[in-house]
Amino acid sequence: MTSSNRIALSSDHAAIELRKAVAAHIEAQGWEVVDIGPQTPESTHYPEHGAAAARLVASGECLLGIVLCGTGQGIMMAANKVKGIRCGVCADTFSARMIRAHNDANMLSIGARVVGEGLALDIVDAFLNAGFEGGRHATRVDMIKALED
Template sequence: MKLAIGSDHGGFDLKQVVMELLREEGVDYTDMGPETAESVDYPVYGQKVAEAVASGEYDRGIAICGTGVGISIAVNKVPGIRGSLCTNEYMAEMTRRHNDSNVLVLGGRVLGDDLAKNIVKTWLHTEFEGGRHQRRIDMIGDIEKKYDK
């Protein structure tokens, strides 16, 4: 799996923790920025992660901001992205199993490091079930097509 990861300043510290976990897990990843914890705009980094995944260059992505809410909104503006803000392991499991989530979104100021690492591990190692869930993913794609300009 090839993964893109990015954050804003509010998610920068957690991004460092997650990247260490990705190294331990043997996941090939690219840090889309930022390189410091100085204030930056979350839409910029959410877009970088989302476009990297939507282009097919990366299989999945992780986007992190202070709460996860802003960057979640940003990543989900990119067609083909199913970004999921997760605050526990169950959400991470179900968003992979049922929604085929391709971008995991985390809140750096609302999650502890251990919980965040457990969420990431669950999300990385859970497979999409397909079946009836694929029909629903296709329906989401139809909504995107309806509003594509």
């Protein structure tokens, strides 16, 4: 069963500080954060963190997920290997809205070495406040889902 207000949050070592800022920001909006990221700066492996957060979303334990690494690319690739996950990396608010509105993305990835904290929080807001438009986009999302089988 999906908890409608739970967000899985994780990162590698490169994005700990930004992850903490994102956590505080979304908690202030009433979201329950399930933060499974590292707490210390020792080098970690982004594929493990991306997959772990994606599993929480795919299982229904969390409604959405947000993952972060240096560029956002590697952790996004790992998350997308989990069946049922549609994760996009965004460095602007337009893309963050569109991955929800047109692609029904259930996870967002951000590069901590690409965007600053202020823009990252705006990206998170754009992602969380957008809704899936359905219609012709539903057909395309169904085509993406079919690729998993």
